Amino acid sequence: MSERSQLQTGRTAAHDSAFLRACRREPVPHTPVWFMRQAGRSLPEYRKVREGTAMLESCMRPDLVTEITLQPVRRHNVDAAIFFSDIVVPLKAIGIDLDIKPGVGPVVAQPIRSRADLERLRPLDADDVKYVTEAIGMLTAELGATPLIGFAGAPFTLASYLVEGGPSRNHEHTKALMYGDPELWADLLDRLADITAAFLKVQIEAGASAVQLFDSWVGALAPADYRRSVMPASAKVFDAVADYGVPRIHFGVGTGELLGLMGEAGADVVGVDWRIPMDEAARRVGPGKALQGNLDPAVLFAGHEAVETKAREVLDAAAKLEGHVFNLGHGVLPTTDPDALTRLVAYVHEQTAR
Numbered sequence: 001m002s003e004r005s006q007l008q009t010g011r012t013a014a015h016d017s018a019f020l021r022a023c024r025r026e027p028v029p030h031t032p033v034w035f036m037r038q039a040g041r042s043l044p045e046y047r048k049v050r051e052g053t054a055m056l057e058s059c060m061r062p063d064l065v066t067e068i069t070l071q072p073v074r075r076h077n078v079d080a081a082i083f084f085s086d087i088v089v090p091l092k093a094i095g096i097d098l099d100i101k102p103g104v105g106p107v108v109a110q111p112i113r114s115r116a117d118l119e120r121l122r123p124l125d126a127d128d129v130k131y132v133t134e135a136i137g138m139l140t141a142e143l144g145a146t147p148l149i150g151f152a153g154a155p156f157t158l159a160s161y162l163v164e165g166g167p168s169r170n171h172e173h174t175k176a177l178m179y180g181d182p183e184l185w186a187d188l189l190d191r192l193a194d195i196t197a198a199f200l201k202v203q204i205e206a207g208a209s210a211v212q213l214f215d216s217w218v219g220a221l222a223p224a225d226y227r228r229s230v231m232p233a234s235a236k237v238f239d240a241v242a243d244y245g246v247p248r249i250h251f252g253v254g255t256g257e258l259l260g261l262m263g264e265a266g267a268d269v270v271g272v273d274w275r276i277p278m279d280e281a282a283r284r285v286g287p288g289k290a291l292q293g294n295l296d297p298a299v300l301f302a303g304h305e306a307v308e309t310k311a312r313e314v315l316d317a318a319a320k321l322e323g324h325v326f327n328l329g330h331g332v333l334p335t336t337d338p339d340a341l342t343r344l345v346a347y348v349h350e351q352t353a354r
Protein backbone atom coordinates (compact mmCIF):
# COMPACT_ATOMS: atom_id res chain seq x y z
CA MET A 1 0.00 0.00 0.00
CA SER A 2 1.29 3.48 -0.78
CA GLU A 3 1.99 5.80 2.13
CA ARG A 4 -0.89 8.01 1.12
CA SER A 5 -3.49 5.23 0.96
CA GLN A 6 -2.22 3.83 4.25
CA LEU A 7 -2.88 7.21 5.82
CA GLN A 8 -6.36 7.35 4.31
CA THR A 9 -7.05 3.87 5.69
CA GLY A 10 -5.87 4.90 9.18
CA ARG A 11 -8.05 7.96 9.30
CA THR A 12 -11.02 6.17 7.75
CA ALA A 13 -10.77 3.39 10.33
CA ALA A 14 -10.93 5.94 13.15
CA HIS A 15 -13.64 8.04 11.53
CA ASP A 16 -16.56 6.40 13.35
CA SER A 17 -14.83 6.12 16.73
CA ALA A 18 -16.72 7.39 19.77
CA PHE A 19 -14.06 10.08 20.28
CA LEU A 20 -14.34 11.61 16.80
CA ARG A 21 -18.12 11.30 16.83
CA ALA A 22 -18.31 13.20 20.15
CA CYS A 23 -15.99 15.91 18.78
CA ARG A 24 -18.35 16.25 15.80
CA ARG A 25 -21.37 16.33 18.18
CA GLU A 26 -22.82 13.13 16.70
CA PRO A 27 -24.51 10.35 18.73
CA VAL A 28 -22.02 8.05 20.49
CA PRO A 29 -22.12 4.42 21.73
CA HIS A 30 -20.57 5.62 25.02
CA THR A 31 -18.90 8.79 26.27
CA PRO A 32 -15.30 8.65 25.01
CA VAL A 33 -12.45 9.05 27.50
CA TRP A 34 -8.78 9.99 27.20
CA PHE A 35 -6.43 11.73 29.61
CA MET A 36 -4.14 14.65 29.03
CA ARG A 37 -0.60 13.48 29.77
CA GLN A 38 -1.72 9.83 29.67
CA ALA A 39 1.50 8.89 27.87
CA GLY A 40 4.40 8.73 30.25
CA ARG A 41 4.55 10.02 33.76
CA SER A 42 2.54 7.62 35.91
CA LEU A 43 3.30 4.41 33.99
CA PRO A 44 6.08 2.06 35.17
CA GLU A 45 6.43 0.71 31.60
CA TYR A 46 7.08 4.31 30.49
CA ARG A 47 9.80 4.86 33.07
CA LYS A 48 11.37 1.59 31.97
CA VAL A 49 11.62 2.41 28.24
CA ARG A 50 12.75 5.97 29.00
CA GLU A 51 15.65 4.80 31.21
CA GLY A 52 18.88 6.38 30.01
CA THR A 53 17.25 8.46 27.25
CA ALA A 54 16.73 12.21 27.70
CA MET A 55 13.22 13.57 27.17
CA LEU A 56 13.91 15.51 23.95
CA GLU A 57 15.91 12.64 22.52
CA SER A 58 12.95 10.31 23.20
CA CYS A 59 10.69 12.65 21.20
CA MET A 60 13.02 12.28 18.20
CA ARG A 61 13.05 8.47 18.24
CA PRO A 62 10.06 7.11 16.27
CA ASP A 63 10.38 3.65 17.88
CA LEU A 64 10.19 5.11 21.40
CA VAL A 65 7.45 7.59 20.48
CA THR A 66 5.36 4.76 19.06
CA GLU A 67 5.82 2.52 22.08
CA ILE A 68 5.14 5.29 24.64
CA THR A 69 2.06 6.54 22.76
CA LEU A 70 0.61 3.01 22.65
CA GLN A 71 1.27 2.15 26.32
CA PRO A 72 -1.79 3.93 27.81
CA VAL A 73 -4.03 2.67 24.99
CA ARG A 74 -3.09 -0.93 25.80
CA ARG A 75 -3.34 -0.49 29.53
CA HIS A 76 -6.38 1.76 30.05
CA ASN A 77 -8.63 1.11 27.03
CA VAL A 78 -8.86 4.88 26.41
CA ASP A 79 -10.75 6.04 23.31
CA ALA A 80 -7.87 8.03 21.81
CA ALA A 81 -4.09 8.09 21.80
CA ILE A 82 -2.12 11.31 22.22
CA PHE A 83 1.11 11.62 20.31
CA PHE A 84 4.13 11.47 22.63
CA SER A 85 6.11 14.68 22.15
CA ASP A 86 6.34 18.04 23.89
CA ILE A 87 5.19 21.56 23.11
CA VAL A 88 8.82 22.74 22.81
CA VAL A 89 9.81 20.14 20.17
CA PRO A 90 9.10 22.47 17.19
CA LEU A 91 11.17 25.22 18.84
CA LYS A 92 14.08 22.84 19.31
CA ALA A 93 13.62 21.76 15.69
CA ILE A 94 14.16 25.31 14.38
CA GLY A 95 17.36 25.62 16.38
CA ILE A 96 16.35 27.27 19.67
CA ASP A 97 18.84 26.23 22.33
CA LEU A 98 16.61 24.59 24.93
CA ASP A 99 16.40 21.47 27.03
CA ILE A 100 13.77 19.68 29.08
CA LYS A 101 15.22 19.34 32.57
CA PRO A 102 13.90 16.41 34.66
CA GLY A 103 11.65 17.68 37.44
CA VAL A 104 11.68 21.22 36.03
CA GLY A 105 10.43 21.33 32.44
CA PRO A 106 11.60 23.29 29.39
CA VAL A 107 14.57 25.62 29.96
CA VAL A 108 15.66 28.08 27.24
CA ALA A 109 19.35 29.06 27.19
CA GLN A 110 18.83 32.61 25.89
CA PRO A 111 15.34 34.01 26.52
CA ILE A 112 13.65 35.94 23.71
CA ARG A 113 13.00 39.53 24.78
CA SER A 114 14.12 41.91 22.01
CA ARG A 115 13.42 42.48 18.33
CA ALA A 116 16.85 41.07 17.48
CA ASP A 117 15.97 37.88 19.42
CA LEU A 118 12.91 37.36 17.17
CA GLU A 119 15.18 36.54 14.25
CA ARG A 120 16.01 33.25 15.97
CA LEU A 121 12.41 32.12 15.41
CA ARG A 122 12.59 31.00 11.78
CA PRO A 123 9.65 29.18 10.13
CA LEU A 124 9.28 25.43 10.69
CA ASP A 125 9.58 23.14 7.70
CA ALA A 126 8.25 19.56 7.56
CA ASP A 127 11.85 18.42 6.98
CA ASP A 128 12.81 19.80 10.42
CA VAL A 129 10.61 17.17 12.08
CA LYS A 130 10.90 14.11 9.83
CA TYR A 131 10.92 11.94 12.95
CA VAL A 132 7.37 13.17 13.71
CA THR A 133 6.09 12.15 10.28
CA GLU A 134 7.81 8.80 10.62
CA ALA A 135 6.48 8.14 14.13
CA ILE A 136 2.89 9.03 13.18
CA GLY A 137 3.07 6.73 10.16
CA MET A 138 4.13 3.86 12.42
CA LEU A 139 1.53 4.75 15.02
CA THR A 140 -1.53 5.00 12.81
CA ALA A 141 -0.67 1.61 11.32
CA GLU A 142 -0.66 0.12 14.86
CA LEU A 143 -3.63 2.04 16.21
CA GLY A 144 -6.18 0.88 13.65
CA ALA A 145 -9.56 2.31 14.62
CA THR A 146 -8.22 4.19 17.68
CA PRO A 147 -7.80 7.86 16.74
CA LEU A 148 -4.50 9.66 17.26
CA ILE A 149 -4.55 13.20 18.66
CA GLY A 150 -1.75 15.46 17.50
CA PHE A 151 -0.94 18.56 19.54
CA ALA A 152 1.04 21.76 19.84
CA GLY A 153 1.58 24.56 22.33
CA ALA A 154 -0.44 27.71 21.67
CA PRO A 155 1.45 30.94 20.90
CA PHE A 156 0.94 32.44 24.39
CA THR A 157 2.12 29.37 26.29
CA LEU A 158 5.14 28.92 24.00
CA ALA A 159 5.95 32.63 24.36
CA SER A 160 5.84 32.27 28.12
CA TYR A 161 8.63 29.63 28.05
CA LEU A 162 10.66 31.58 25.49
CA VAL A 163 10.41 34.95 27.23
CA GLU A 164 10.77 33.72 30.83
CA GLY A 165 13.46 31.22 29.89
CA GLY A 166 11.64 28.40 31.71
CA PRO A 167 8.57 27.55 33.82
CA SER A 168 7.12 30.57 35.60
CA ARG A 169 4.47 31.20 38.21
CA ASN A 170 3.66 34.83 37.46
CA HIS A 171 4.78 35.24 33.84
CA GLU A 172 6.18 38.67 34.68
CA HIS A 173 8.65 38.98 31.79
CA THR A 174 6.01 37.72 29.38
CA LYS A 175 3.44 40.22 30.59
CA ALA A 176 6.06 43.00 30.65
CA LEU A 177 6.62 42.41 26.93
CA MET A 178 2.91 42.08 26.19
CA TYR A 179 1.98 45.33 27.97
CA GLY A 180 5.23 47.22 27.37
CA ASP A 181 5.90 46.55 23.68
CA PRO A 182 2.64 45.45 22.05
CA GLU A 183 4.12 45.58 18.56
CA LEU A 184 7.03 43.29 19.33
CA TRP A 185 4.65 41.03 21.25
CA ALA A 186 2.27 40.78 18.29
CA ASP A 187 5.16 39.92 15.98
CA LEU A 188 6.44 37.28 18.41
CA LEU A 189 3.01 35.65 18.68
CA ASP A 190 2.53 35.80 14.94
CA ARG A 191 5.80 33.95 14.33
CA LEU A 192 4.83 31.36 16.94
CA ALA A 193 1.40 30.96 15.31
CA ASP A 194 3.09 30.07 12.00
CA ILE A 195 5.44 27.57 13.68
CA THR A 196 2.56 25.99 15.60
CA ALA A 197 0.35 25.78 12.51
CA ALA A 198 3.18 24.17 10.54
CA PHE A 199 3.78 21.64 13.34
CA LEU A 200 0.07 20.72 13.45
CA LYS A 201 -0.07 20.39 9.65
CA VAL A 202 2.83 17.93 9.71
CA GLN A 203 0.94 15.82 12.24
CA ILE A 204 -2.37 15.92 10.36
CA GLU A 205 -0.73 15.14 7.04
CA ALA A 206 1.04 12.20 8.65
CA GLY A 207 -2.30 10.81 9.88
CA ALA A 208 -3.44 12.49 13.14
CA SER A 209 -7.26 12.38 13.40
CA ALA A 210 -7.64 15.41 15.68
CA VAL A 211 -5.42 18.13 17.12
CA GLN A 212 -5.27 19.84 20.49
CA LEU A 213 -3.83 23.29 21.05
CA PHE A 214 -2.50 23.51 24.62
CA ASP A 215 -2.66 27.07 25.95
CA SER A 216 -1.88 25.80 29.42
CA TRP A 217 -0.92 29.11 31.03
CA VAL A 218 -3.26 31.57 29.31
CA GLY A 219 -5.59 31.52 32.34
CA ALA A 220 -3.13 34.09 33.77
CA LEU A 221 -4.77 36.73 31.54
CA ALA A 222 -7.91 38.85 31.85
CA PRO A 223 -10.45 38.44 29.01
CA ALA A 224 -9.79 41.89 27.48
CA ASP A 225 -6.05 41.20 27.30
CA TYR A 226 -6.67 37.74 25.88
CA ARG A 227 -8.90 39.17 23.17
CA ARG A 228 -6.46 41.94 22.23
CA SER A 229 -3.07 40.26 22.64
CA VAL A 230 -3.51 36.49 22.24
CA MET A 231 -6.69 35.58 20.40
CA PRO A 232 -5.53 36.79 16.94
CA ALA A 233 -2.52 34.44 17.02
CA SER A 234 -4.48 31.43 18.31
CA ALA A 235 -7.22 32.10 15.73
CA LYS A 236 -4.54 32.14 13.01
CA VAL A 237 -3.46 28.63 14.06
CA PHE A 238 -7.03 27.27 13.99
CA ASP A 239 -7.71 28.92 10.61
CA ALA A 240 -4.55 27.43 9.14
CA VAL A 241 -5.72 23.86 9.81
CA ALA A 242 -9.48 24.37 9.29
CA ASP A 243 -9.55 22.91 5.78
CA TYR A 244 -8.34 19.48 6.91
CA GLY A 245 -11.69 18.92 8.60
CA VAL A 246 -10.16 17.22 11.65
CA PRO A 247 -11.54 18.30 15.06
CA ARG A 248 -9.57 21.08 16.72
CA ILE A 249 -9.49 21.08 20.54
CA HIS A 250 -8.49 24.15 22.55
CA PHE A 251 -7.44 23.76 26.19
CA GLY A 252 -6.08 25.92 28.99
CA VAL A 253 -5.93 25.86 32.80
CA GLY A 254 -7.85 28.37 34.94
CA THR A 255 -9.69 29.61 31.86
CA GLY A 256 -13.24 29.80 33.26
CA GLU A 257 -13.44 33.48 32.34
CA LEU A 258 -11.93 32.89 28.87
CA LEU A 259 -13.97 29.91 27.67
CA GLY A 260 -16.25 31.93 25.37
CA LEU A 261 -13.30 33.66 23.73
CA MET A 262 -11.33 30.42 23.40
CA GLY A 263 -14.28 28.93 21.54
CA GLU A 264 -14.49 32.06 19.38
CA ALA A 265 -10.81 31.67 18.49
CA GLY A 266 -11.95 28.80 16.30
CA ALA A 267 -11.98 25.47 18.16
CA ASP A 268 -14.49 22.69 17.51
CA VAL A 269 -14.04 21.35 21.06
CA VAL A 270 -13.28 23.47 24.13
CA GLY A 271 -11.37 21.89 27.02
CA VAL A 272 -12.53 22.78 30.53
CA ASP A 273 -10.51 22.55 33.75
CA TRP A 274 -12.09 21.34 37.00
CA ARG A 275 -12.92 24.77 38.42
CA ILE A 276 -16.33 25.14 36.78
CA PRO A 277 -19.07 22.57 36.12
CA MET A 278 -19.52 21.38 32.54
CA ASP A 279 -23.07 22.78 32.21
CA GLU A 280 -21.84 26.24 33.21
CA ALA A 281 -18.91 25.86 30.79
CA ALA A 282 -21.40 24.98 28.01
CA ARG A 283 -23.37 28.13 28.81
CA ARG A 284 -20.20 30.22 28.53
CA VAL A 285 -18.99 28.59 25.31
CA GLY A 286 -22.39 28.71 23.60
CA PRO A 287 -23.92 26.37 21.03
CA GLY A 288 -22.15 24.61 18.18
CA LYS A 289 -19.15 23.23 20.08
CA ALA A 290 -18.37 20.04 21.97
CA LEU A 291 -16.68 20.21 25.38
CA GLN A 292 -13.89 18.15 26.93
CA GLY A 293 -13.30 17.63 30.65
CA ASN A 294 -13.20 17.92 33.57
CA LEU A 295 -12.43 15.69 36.56
CA ASP A 296 -9.92 17.20 39.00
CA PRO A 297 -6.76 15.06 38.51
CA ALA A 298 -6.21 15.10 42.29
CA VAL A 299 -9.49 13.17 42.81
CA LEU A 300 -7.64 10.07 41.55
CA PHE A 301 -5.80 9.99 44.90
CA ALA A 302 -9.03 9.76 46.91
CA GLY A 303 -9.95 6.10 46.36
CA HIS A 304 -12.28 4.51 43.82
CA GLU A 305 -15.53 5.35 45.60
CA ALA A 306 -14.69 9.06 45.59
CA VAL A 307 -13.52 8.83 41.98
CA GLU A 308 -16.87 7.33 40.97
CA THR A 309 -18.84 9.96 42.87
CA LYS A 310 -16.89 12.81 41.31
CA ALA A 311 -16.89 11.25 37.82
CA ARG A 312 -20.68 10.80 38.10
CA GLU A 313 -20.97 14.53 38.92
CA VAL A 314 -19.02 15.37 35.76
CA LEU A 315 -21.24 13.08 33.66
CA ASP A 316 -24.42 14.55 35.17
CA ALA A 317 -23.27 18.11 34.53
CA ALA A 318 -22.36 17.12 30.97
CA ALA A 319 -25.56 15.14 30.28
CA LYS A 320 -27.17 17.81 28.08
CA LEU A 321 -24.04 18.78 26.13
CA GLU A 322 -24.06 18.58 22.33
CA GLY A 323 -20.88 16.53 22.53
CA HIS A 324 -18.80 15.44 25.54
CA VAL A 325 -15.30 13.98 25.65
CA PHE A 326 -14.49 12.86 29.20
CA ASN A 327 -11.04 13.94 30.38
CA LEU A 328 -9.30 15.30 33.44
CA GLY A 329 -9.30 19.05 34.08
CA HIS A 330 -5.52 19.01 33.51
CA GLY A 331 -2.83 16.38 33.00
CA VAL A 332 -2.40 13.12 34.91
CA LEU A 333 -0.26 13.85 37.98
CA PRO A 334 3.00 11.86 37.96
CA THR A 335 2.31 9.89 41.17
CA THR A 336 -1.20 8.79 40.12
CA ASP A 337 -1.90 5.05 40.53
CA PRO A 338 -2.32 3.80 36.94
CA ASP A 339 -5.03 1.35 38.10
CA ALA A 340 -7.17 4.28 39.20
CA LEU A 341 -7.11 5.53 35.59
CA THR A 342 -7.99 2.11 34.16
CA ARG A 343 -10.94 1.79 36.55
CA LEU A 344 -12.12 5.30 35.72
CA VAL A 345 -12.21 4.53 31.98
CA ALA A 346 -14.25 1.38 32.65
CA TYR A 347 -16.61 3.30 34.93
CA VAL A 348 -17.31 6.06 32.38
CA HIS A 349 -17.83 3.52 29.60
CA GLU A 350 -20.20 1.44 31.70
CA GLN A 351 -22.19 4.41 33.01
CA THR A 352 -22.69 5.90 29.57
CA ALA A 353 -23.23 2.77 27.41
CA ARG A 354 -26.17 3.39 25.10
Ligand code: 1CP
Pocket residue numbers: 035036037038039040041055082083084085086087088100101102103104105106151166167168214216331
Ligand atom coordinates in the same frame (compact mmCIF):
# COMPACT_ATOMS: atom_id res chain seq x y z
O1 1CP B 1 -0.15 13.98 26.99
C1 1CP B 1 0.68 13.10 26.78
O2 1CP B 1 0.67 12.04 27.39
C2 1CP B 1 1.71 13.29 25.66
C3 1CP B 1 2.93 13.85 26.07
C4 1CP B 1 3.11 15.32 26.44
C5 1CP B 1 2.31 16.44 26.22
C6 1CP B 1 0.92 16.54 25.63
C7 1CP B 1 4.29 15.76 27.07
C8 1CP B 1 5.40 14.90 27.47
N1 1CP B 1 4.25 17.12 27.15
C9 1CP B 1 3.03 17.57 26.67
C10 1CP B 1 2.56 18.95 26.56
C11 1CP B 1 3.14 19.98 27.43
N2 1CP B 1 4.46 20.19 27.75
C12 1CP B 1 2.39 21.04 28.01
C13 1CP B 1 0.92 21.21 27.81
C14 1CP B 1 0.16 20.28 28.67
C15 1CP B 1 0.04 20.65 30.12
O3 1CP B 1 -0.40 21.76 30.41
O4 1CP B 1 0.38 19.79 30.95
C16 1CP B 1 3.26 21.85 28.72
C17 1CP B 1 2.91 23.10 29.51
C18 1CP B 1 4.56 21.32 28.55
C19 1CP B 1 5.82 21.85 29.09
C20 1CP B 1 6.49 20.85 29.94
N3 1CP B 1 7.21 19.82 29.44
C21 1CP B 1 6.44 20.71 31.34
C22 1CP B 1 5.70 21.65 32.31
C23 1CP B 1 6.66 22.56 33.00
C24 1CP B 1 5.97 23.69 33.75
O5 1CP B 1 5.99 24.84 33.25
O6 1CP B 1 5.40 23.43 34.82
C25 1CP B 1 7.20 19.58 31.69
C26 1CP B 1 7.47 19.03 33.05
C27 1CP B 1 7.68 19.02 30.46
C28 1CP B 1 8.47 17.79 30.27
C29 1CP B 1 7.67 16.63 29.82
N4 1CP B 1 6.84 16.61 28.71
C30 1CP B 1 6.29 15.37 28.55
C31 1CP B 1 6.82 14.55 29.62
C32 1CP B 1 6.50 13.09 29.78
C33 1CP B 1 7.67 15.35 30.40
C34 1CP B 1 8.48 14.93 31.59
C35 1CP B 1 9.72 14.34 31.03
C36 1CP B 1 10.81 14.06 31.94
O7 1CP B 1 11.24 14.95 32.68
O8 1CP B 1 11.28 12.92 31.85
